[in-house]
Amino acid sequence: MSKSLHGIDLSHLTIEAIRRIFDVEDRGLLEEMAHAARELTRRQFGRTISLYAPLYIANYCQNECVYCGFHASQKSMPRSKLTMEQIDRECAALAATGNRSVLILTGESRFHSSPQYIREAVTIASRHFSYVALEVYPLDEEEYRELYLAGVDGVTLYQETYDRVRYDELHLAGPKKVYDYRVQCPERIARSGIRHISMGALLGLTDWRRDVMALFEHVRHLEKKYPGVEFGLAFPRLRRVADDEHHYQEVSDREMLKIMTAARLFFPRVGISISTRELPEFRDRILEFGVTKMSAGSSTRVGGYLEGENKYEDGQFEVFDPRSFDEIKAMLTAKGFDPVVTDWRNIVNS
Amino acid sequence: MDDKLIVGTREFTSRFFLGTGKFGNKEAMRQAIVSSGSQLVTVALRRIDLDETEENILSFIPEGTTIMVNTSGARNAAEAVRIAHIARDAGYGDWIKIEVINDSRYLLPDNQETIKATRILASEGFTVLPYMNPDLYAAKALVDAGAAAVMPLGSLIGSNQGLRMRTLIEVLIEEITGVPIVVDAGIGRPSQAAEAMEIGADAVLANTAVADAEDPPLMAAAFARGVEAGRMARLARIGKERAGATASSPLTGFLYDE
Numbered sequence: 001m002s003k004s005l006h007g008i009d010l011s012h013l014t015i016e017a018i019r020r021i022f023d024v025e026d027r028g029l030l031e032e033m034a035h036a037a038r039e040l041t042r043r044q045f046g047r048t049i050s051l052y053a054p055l056y057i058a059n060y061c062q063n064e065c066v067y068c069g070f071h072a073s074q075k076s077m078p079r080s081k082l083t084m085e086q087i088d089r090e091c092a093a094l095a096a097t098g099n100r101s102v103l104i105l106t107g108e109s110r111f112h113s114s115p116q117y118i119r120e121a122v123t124i125a126s127r128h129f130s131y132v133a134l135e136v137y138p139l140d141e142e143e144y145r146e147l148y149l150a151g152v153d154g155v156t157l158y159q160e161t162y163d164r165v166r167y168d169e170l171h172l173a174g175p176k177k178v179y180d181y182r183v184q185c186p187e188r189i190a191r192s193g194i195r196h197i198s199m200g201a202l203l204g205l206t207d208w209r210r211d212v213m214a215l216f217e218h219v220r221h222l223e224k225k226y227p228g229v230e231f232g233l234a235f236p237r238l239r240r241v242a243d244d245e246h247h248y249q250e251v252s253d254r255e256m257l258k259i260m261t262a263a264r265l266f267f268p269r270v271g272i273s274i275s276t277r278e279l280p281e282f283r284d285r286i287l288e289f290g291v292t293k294m295s296a297g298s299s300t301r302v303g304g305y306l307e308g309e310n311k312y313e314d315g316q317f318e319v320f321d322p323r324s325f326d327e328i329k330a331m332l333t334a335k336g337f338d339p340v341v342t343d344w345r346n347i348v349n350s
Numbered sequence: 351m352d353d354k355l356i357v358g359t360r361e362f363t364s365r366f367f368l369g370t371g372k373f374g375n376k377e378a379m380r381q382a383i384v385s386s387g388s389q390l391v392t393v394a395l396r397r398i399d400l401d402e403t404e405e406n407i408l409s410f411i412p413e414g415t416t417i418m419v420n421t422s423g424a425r426n427a428a429e430a431v432r433i434a435h436i437a438r439d440a441g442y443g444d445w446i447k448i449e450v451i452n453d454s455r456y457l458l459p460d461n462q463e464t465i466k467a468t469r470i471l472a473s474e475g476f477t478v479l480p481y482m483n484p485d486l487y488a489a490k491a492l493v494d495a496g497a498a499a500v501m502p503l504g505s506l507i508g509s510n511q512g513l514r515m516r517t518l519i520e521v522l523i524e525e526i527t528g529v530p531i532v533v534d535a536g537i538g539r540p541s542q543a544a545e546a547m548e549i550g551a552d553a554v555l556a557n558t559a560v561a562d563a564e565d566p567p568l569m570a571a572a573f574a575r576g577v578e579a580g581r582m583a584r585l586a587r588i589g590k591e592r593a594g595a596t597a598s599s600p601l602t603g604f605l606y607d608e
Contacts, residue, residue: 046374223455227454228425228454229454267455347429
């Protein structure tokens with residue numbers, strides 16, 4: 001690959017070049033990046049996309065994040081927590097759809113969803129799925145190690161924003177208010193032995209350029225320090241909730257594509273996932289340009305898979321892509337991708 | 351021409367091995383195996399789901415093909431050994447390709463851990479084909495540890511860059527005797543596969559370049575022919591390249607009474 005427009009070498013993208021890319025609006029450059037990202041993704045991952053689904057086992061929260069409809073003082077929000085027996089049935093219901101990869105989520109409440117509770121849930125989930133990941137509040141290194149031994153293959157943790165001042169403004173109270181404990185968390189996860197770490201910023205909280213640059217630098221630093229860890233990236237876009245009058249800087253579809261293609265070119269091997277918070281039309285279009293993983297048949301409601309009906313109501317996030325697991329598989333097949341259901345086997349606790 | 355490749359206790363008439371990852375659909379993978387005549391394929395244990403009978407990757411591999419499970423996902427010797435044990439217990443045989451990779455950016459194999467895993471698994475009766483960085487000391491240690499072949503990378507995996515490691519691989523070809531040398535990663539074109547065979551590799555393993563082609567079965571067949579052409583050229587003894595034309599009257603002729 002030769003030098004691209006603006007003298008940028010897309011085959012050896014530097015962090016300085018990414019800064020320039022983020023600052024210019026250039027259709028030709030974006031087109032070139034899309035081509036390069038598509039080609040590189042195919043070489044690295046082939047024509048495959050892995051599928052997973054989130055599973056909410058609890059939604060209690062101790063934090064006050066102004067942009068989230070689920071914050072602790074939101075009393076009108078129904079709160080619940082599944083028992084182990086319910087988790088087992090919920091896992092069985094999700095596995096029956098064909099899914100083999102699960103992301104277990106709790107709200108951020110150490111009180112209601114203790115490390116012990118999470119560990120028991122992981123043990124149960126490991127019996128139903130070949131890959132078990134967690135998206136929960138930040139934990140200590142030893143707690144992560146115990147979860148690793150219980151069967152956790154990956155952890156997802158978003159920093160939300162790397163702008164300390166903005167972070168402080170947006171997180172009014174709760175354990176999450178401590179920026180450093182969260183930003184240092186990926187290192188604790190890496191040291192615990194856990195294999196996959198997915199990171200991201202909630203795009204829109206501040207200038208996305210600064211957050212994405214900081215995220216890239218953070219991941220690159222971790223890659224060098226912990227080369228055995230497989231890193232993943234996600235680029236969730238903020239969806240404004242009712243009654244929130246803060247000023248945000250929304251990210252357009254074009255900017256999303258620019259972010260995703262830059263991520264692929266800068267990190268040839270990182271997994272990139274795209275969630276059901278994006279619209280189906282956009283997901284289907286963008287998935288060629290770096291995506292390796294997508295959620296399918298998602299419910300973001302506690303106990304949503306067993307209930308079946310109404311699974312999209314009252315969820316932590318609104319699901320914008322309501323397609324079933326089989327519908328997503330059919331879409332991928334039609335686009336020439338092999339939908340990969342099994343791409344992992346836990347060798348720690350099997 | 352009787353030119354069989356012997357690995358462990360098995361004989362192969364095809365010197366083209368195929369990886370089964372990265373295909374857009376499993377039927378294309380099956381056709382690629384058939385059209386290339388490949389008799390040995392490698393499958394990652396992590397991709398095998400026995401509960402999934404309809405789309406289980408193994409059911410797309412033609413009968414009679416030797417299946418070599420690989421340890422993709424292993425970060426050290428202990429994990430590679432564990433994966434090999436799971437594979438054998440599950441009934442996938444005892445042919446194992448060791449991949450120990452503790453570097454998620456370049457996917458470079460860890461030779462030291464690979465040697466350890468090879469020693470353990472070979473002593474347990476596995477037929478072990480280790481994927482390695484082309485280093486002479488490591489290759490010798492692998493042979494001593496009981497490897498049935500040595501599989502140096504041609505260039506970074508998935509890079510399609512061909513034989514960037516050519517000089518080091520030539521050293522292995524020259525010095526390693528007793529087990530075949532299989533060039534494993536980075537081979538992006540049939541001509542590069544031919545080049546590997548011309549310099550004396552015993553076989554070539556490819557995956558990305560075939561899986562990523564618009565027509566994988568056709569590309570697989572092209573690779574098989576590239577491998578065959580390179581092998582035939584090797585056996586036929588390629589003439590030395592010369593920098594310029596050779597003068598028909600020797601320059602030093604005046605020194606001799608003729």
